[in-house]
Amino acid sequence: CNVFKFLIALLISKPSSECDNFTDLDFRECFIGTNLYVKLLLYTRANLDCGQELSHNNFLAQPLFNLTLPTTMVIHGYRPTGAPPIWVDHIVRLLAAQEDMNILVVDWNRGAANLNYFTAVTNTRSVAANISAFIQKMQDNGASLSSVHLIGVSLGAHVAGFVGATLKGKIGRITALDPAGPLFTGTPPGERLDPTDAQFVDVLHTDMDALGYKGSLGHIDFYANGGADQPGCPKTIFSGKSYFVCDHQRSVFLFLCALNKTCKFTAYPCSSYNDFLDGRCLQCESLRPVPCPVLGYEVSEWRDAVVRLGQTKTYFSTSAEPPFCKTNYRVDMVTWNQFTRWGIVVIKLHSGKKVIEARMDHKVFRFEQYTATRMLAQFDEDLHPVQKISIRFITGNMIGPKYKFRLLRLRLTPLENSDRPLLCRYDIILEENIEMSFRPMPCEESHLN
Template sequence: MPWEHKMIFLCVLTVYITSLVVGVDERQEDEECADLNNTTWLEYRQQRVKLQVQYLLLTRRNVDCAQTFNQESLTTAQQPSYFNISRPTKVIIHGYRALGSKPSWVKELALALLRVQDVNVLVVDWVYSASFAYNLVVENYKEVAVQISVIINQLQKHGCKLESFHFIGVSLGAHVAGFVGTLFEGKIGRITALDPAGPMFKGADSSDRLDPSDALFVDAIHTDTDYFGISIPVGHVDFFLNGGKDQTGCSRSRFASMYGYVICDHMRALHVYMSALNGSCPLMGIPCFSYEDFLKGRCVDCGVFRGTCPTIGLTENDGIAISPIPKEQKLFLLTTSSPPFCTHHILLELEVSPLDKSAEVAVTLRTENLGTEQRLSLQTATTVYRTMLAHPVALCEIDSIELKNTGARFYRQGDIHIKSVCLSDVPSLRREEPLCVNNIDVRRGAPWSHDFVQVCGLI
């Protein structure tokens, strides 16, 4: 489904849903704790909603009760602010709100950040200006950035350093953050873009979208490049998860509504980022020219970064230690369908004797009750095959490998002689030797298997 059709669907869905609740004001009225706003279709039709931006502050001192923040917050004595000038500041910027509803994920992201670092978390609430008509929202995003720059200027006057600000922009919010960075001539410390928006931005000039010059370090996670996300690199490093398009688990049948299916790929970047903040396992990207090259095992190390692979999260510059930092580096990695999303990259190399007919081999890696299968189509003109596998555990924890000659009886090769099959960790952090088995005959209907006897760290 092209992204234009998805946008039409969202608009129709918007009209349907809001027609059921038109006139109902759902805004939070809690006087003690601040909250993001909602807006309604009726307000939009009557053009009552003008450009409005408000800010919410969360810190470790008020994790359960957001505080309204504005230019006077640091000077008024009536309600002392929890903002601490001596600490870094994370600025969260949401994106387009098709239904005019407040983003439900904001507090979860803020809490994830606060668990890792003692920081100020400023949430930019521009729901009023980000809802319903996407093309009009895009027209507003630079003005939103200008308003954000005003409060950043005020914080500078009170002693905050530009390099202490880390903007985290989701979808269209990534380009808002980018324009804030442009206004400050790229001196902001960092911008993290979570599936930066693609429609109306892919062909835009770099001054009108996020690009590496907008901050001292810009990293991006791409998960929906064929629909709502942008397909080109926009940062110093760009992580393309599963190629950046279709994410594991985001199938139509998994969701109760079409809306859930539409946004699943797009929002995966946010969920992966929040999971990465927990630090339960590393999500490392491998630099490569294309996803196809990555899957074919043509990129297996991080030499461009002097051997250190960039990792999604809050590590300074994603762990990149070289200077200057390369720009627009495309990084690829495979993920699972649920948190913590991490998987191990195993390079499978298969060398076969020349074949008279085409063949198919199913390769299965097993660890206790876990298994990963990959089917390889073997051709008469090729004898060496390389492919990247996603396996739940590291190479040293794989118990066995199984090979099976599959395919139709009459036009596929009957017997296959495999000169060698080798497995390698990618990247090989400890420089382990690959696991190899040589001289294997695999006949149709008679699977071959081999058990590995090994202990992690003692290979």
Template sequence: MLRLCVVLIYLLYAVKTDPEETCPAFTALSLGNALVGTHLNVKLLLYTRQNPTCAEELSSPASKYLDVTKKTTFIIHGYRFTGSAPVWIPDLVLLLLSAEDMNVIVVDWNRGATTLIYSHASRNCKRVAEILKKLIDEMLIDGASLNSMHMIGVSLGAHISGFVGQLFDGALGRITGLDPAGPLYRGKPPSERLDPTDAQFVDVVHSDTDGLGYREALGHIDFYPNGGTDQPGCPLTIFSGYYAHEWKSYLTQQNHPVTSMFFDTAEKEPFCIYHYFVDIITWNKDTRRGTFSIVLADETGKEAKSKVNPEAAAFQRYNQITLLAGFDQDFENIERISLMFSTGSVISPKFKLRILQMRLRSLTDPERPQLCRYDLVLMENTKHTFKPIPC
């Protein structure tokens, strides 16, 4: 009890004697605020390596910490249905500052984004962009460069970033759109949403295309984790790094080259998936249709599992089929491989799949030696384990 009293006295004394240490905080609201609606008010919170955890609120470039000769990254949140502060912002700020000595400006427009009526928040987006333009104009007068400006926008914040870019005729260095909002923006012309002309480089991550997100490509390069729909085990917004594979390239109506990248994520941090190509040559007389599951094991017995092809593939005699397998961990030395083949049928007799050659190739580390096995006979739904050999 005595120790508790001492701690309380210390905390009270610290609050009373150190008021200057109070840090400007992101506006935290409640569901009650959302019920009555909020009027737009924008706070600009600056973080640098000199003040990584205690923001400086900006009203102009006249700042203790802002260095306009350095890169400046803006973080812009989106629609806030309940008014709570985005829990991911502090982590993202620290990640950015750990990667580079820069200015990080959190754009707090929670008053304006918090409402039960989504369209009200959407109508505020261009007004937020105009406020940001005013600050950037003042920074340019003091010597900043548009080339060094990077806007990271989530949901409605992605389109706010696009509107800022439009106000500068696409001269901003980079815009990153994270799960851009779909409602009220799908089918709109480029002037009413994020598009590739809004910055010198626009990259977009689509992570909720079957819900409130935007499905079509909006940038120079568009990423679709797990196909762009549900994200297993991930928080609401993803910031981890991933290994992606190009799916298709095409031209938009504006003739801007666009690349779409599709990749998978694991359920747990760091959410990385390690990919392998699995080349299969079979010698069954009749075509076999089915799926593969594969397990890799290292010399300690640790295992990594993957379902190789979620859709059935047709295995024809002497034809090579290349499958893509993803694992949530990677082994430099693979001691054993287990394969299982299934047709998915519960009433048909079990089939055999005769494999003339199986080859495993790492996409994560293409220089790694390829592993092979020859002359295997797999009984359907029966795991077959073997030691691979160098190809």
């Protein structure tokens, strides 16, 4: 059967010399401006290496386009240099790996490639009208609107929103990757993406303090690292172009990693990123009995719960380098010390010669007598089994006598790997600014609450 499908694909697909490619423009064309032209490039499992431009009016003549399959449309954003997005081939292949579908790359580079951002913004309405008319023709020929998924990047997110609004919110899903902020922030819902534009709208924010949109736009909004500055991105203008685009582009790369399943980005509903880092939102109580949301393609387990709740903000953290994974532990400790102490905490996990470290330093913690403290420890790697734990309380005391902390209980709960054992230790004495190591022990039932 697979051999038969392969032979059919060879017969109906074009030679590589006849493949239709994403429009590649040069700086001169961007400088003088381009006239809008919307090109739909079709990819399926039978032609992943050879895009086929789909006729807006005669798409039924293309045998690779199957209206009975789901259709995912990928819509790029502003292209100031005119070069094709570097991620197009990657997202096509990863989408095809999810399920058998039509993948349409919406190439509106002629219209998005312009040094004048205002012109590109103006063109989004025309692009949306073009796509809407095409989808309407799909429906007229038997396609279901609920099987259409729009993935919009930056300006493309708002294009997707305009399409959804035109089709009365009957589109199945819109995924928005760091929706554009300039000229959209503060505008009413009819002038940007909003939750009524599709049956389900999920949004990922990575640059909301610059090129991205500041605020919630979907049924669920994922805020990576708080939604603004991303780890590993340049912090000064001397880094050149990367300083301006790194945070904004990170949304695409995180989504690609999620599609590739190299990382499971579990997100937690919370009122703020600081509350999330404080460990106050690590059980997804509002969604029970469904699991916590996970960034990516599969949303069936928690989608209905999120839609029922209304607009939901969720937070997660990443590392600085691909595949951007973090391994999270909830840390619960009870301290006994006669006087209040302030400081940050560093925890290390050991397995053989391998050591990973988490610094809880986003704020200074207060430790009081018989007081329970909860924190979130985030490690850049996963380590199992954990053979030893090291902990250090870092205070501002550098010249005075060394104070001691009596730790009545320490418990580390793995969040993403619930099948792994909890790590506990009881009644140990620590000295400030001095690292102490010990082996974890099984957690006593009386201490689990």
